[in-house]
Amino acid sequence: MSSADRADAPIYDSLVEERGDVPADVRRTAEETLREVGRTLDFDLRGAGVLR
Template sequence: MSATAQSDAPIYERLIRERGDVAADARRTAEATWREVGRAMDFRLPHTIATRDFSLPSAAM
């Protein structure tokens, strides 16, 4: 279930309203970091870098 989806946990919903969706923010940051590390650590020829998919593995999160 997404942290922003309607749930039966009013305390959690209130925390999201007050503090923001920390879980979603952390996921976005992790994905951006994963892409940045992938670009920084890619030692292949430059013409192949643009075609690489830097998405997170599905089991990572």
């Protein structure tokens, strides 16, 4: 949610104060998971002879 969207929805600020910024937390967790998966798994199929 952009800051302009938040300005139009004042309830958002009170919910963030109460519950935390759940969408931002989920986004950060998903990004961290994708980075970890990228480091852990190698999807380069060229080395396996699958792709030429």
